[in-house]
Amino acid sequence: MNDTDKAIELIRNAKKMVVFTGAGVSTNCGVPDFRGPNGLYATVGKRFNLPYPEAVFDIDYFRQNPLPFFQLSKEMFGEKIQPTIFHKYIAQVEAEGRLSILVTQNIDMLHTIAGNKKQIECHGTYSHATCTRCGKHYQLADIEETMSKGEIPYCSCGGVIKPDIVFFGENLPMEFYDIMQDPPEADLVLAAGTSLTVYPAAGFPLLYCKKKIPSILINMQNTQYDSYFDYVIHEDIDEFTKKVMKKS
Numbered sequence: 460m461n462d463t464d465k466a467i468e469l470i471r472n473a474k475k476m477v478v479f480t481g482a483g484v485s486t487n488c489g490v491p492d493f494r495g496p497n498g499l500y501a502t503v504g505k506r507f508n509l510p511y512p513e514a515v516f517d518i519d520y521f522r523q524n525p526l527p528f529f530q531l532s533k534e535m536f537g538e539k540i541q542p543t544i545f546h547k548y549i550a551q552v553e554a555e556g557r558l559s560i561l562v563t564q565n566i567d568m569l570h571t572i573a574g575n576k577k578q579i580e581c582h583g584t585y586s587h588a589t590c591t592r593c594g595k596h597y598q599l600a601d602i603e604e605t606m607s608k609g610e611i612p613y614c615s616c617g618g619v620i621k622p623d624i625v626f627f628g629e630n631l632p633m634e635f636y637d638i639m640q641d642p643p644e645a646d647l648v649l650a651a652g653t654s655l656t657v658y659p660a661a662g663f664p665l666l667y668c669k670k671k672i673p674s675i676l677i678n679m680q681n682t683q684y685d686s687y688f689d690y691v692i693h694e695d696i697d698e699f700t701k702k703v704m705k706k707s
Contacts, residue, residue, distance in 0.1 A: 466675045466690040467703050473647035475559040478549055479664040482565060483652025483678055487543045487697050490535065490567050503531065518626035522591070525611055525619050532622070533609035535567060535585065542573035544697045545651065548704060550574035559643045562635070564653060564660050566624045581635040581660045583624035592618025631659065642666050651677045651696055655684045 460468075470476070482490065503512050507527035514520040515527050542550075550573040552558045561578035563570055568586055570578055588597040593616040602612035602620050612620040625631055639662070648667035655661040655676075661684075668674045668687040676688040677696055685691045692699055 462690050463692060463694075463699070463702070466677075466692055469647050469673055469675060469690070470649065470703050474557055475644050475646045476552060476557055477559050477643065477645040477648045477664070477667060478552075478561045479648065479650045479653065480549075480561070480563045480565060480570070481651070481653025481655075481678075483654075484543065484545050484696050485565060485567050485569055485652070487545075487695070488569065489540050490565075490569075503527075507531065513627060516624075516626050518628035521621070521626060525621070529606060529611050530609040532585070532606050540567070540569070542569045544704075545700045546570055546573035546575075548700050553577050559645050560638065562638070562660070562663050564657065566622075579632070579634050579638065581625070581631050581663075583622070583632070585622045585624060588612075588620050588622045590614035590616060590618040591621050592616050635660070635663075639663060639666070645672055648672055648674045649677070650675070650688070653678060653682075654680065655682045 503509065503515055507515060507530060509515060509527060510520070515531055521528055546569050549558070549561060549570065553561070553575055558577055561570060561575050563578060563580055564582050566580070566582055566585055568584060571586070586599050588599070588602055589595070590597070593614060595614055595616070597620055599622075602622075605612040614620050639659070642663075645667055648664050650664040653661065655665075664674070665684060665687055674688045675690045675692065676682070676685065677692045677694065677699055679693060679695070681693070
């Protein structure tokens, strides 16, 4: 039995699976990753005339010039962007009662659309928003039309309405820090589509690796933490998921 087959068996037999996902799980549905060879940061700086690529998600830069963020956000919406086979499979795992927790770095809401409820969106979400001036809360439906045009949504007070995603310079939600202090029980940790470079989020799956709980990393590129995992699969995530579903 090779490593791929062993990883598949672990996923099939897991009863308390912890899943950690990054941008790589959404690339097959048209959402670019961030740090891959053809990722968002490789192009966004020139496209939006940014001083540095990460500025599009930097809270200080956003306060000065929010337009590039909303121009980019326009690409995050649309009927063509739908959950992948992997998203649907993780929702199936939850429906079967085998998911301990899903922690995602992604802001694309695709896990939610697929059906996952037992999740922590540790970098926030587009599903709701807050006025940066008066603090009034909004739902995505309130600003989606404006955002779909790549325009800035404004509150009645004149403030910019910012989706509740976590920018560089902002804190992650408290629920993330809570599970870092008291990680849920698990018999398998599956990290998928992540370069494991953005902290503190990337530290979460490594907690389980350090506890010697069986672990799998699925990512197209090598990461600096490959050696922490029992099995490392460098393969398209959806092609791998098809093998898991076929053998289930």
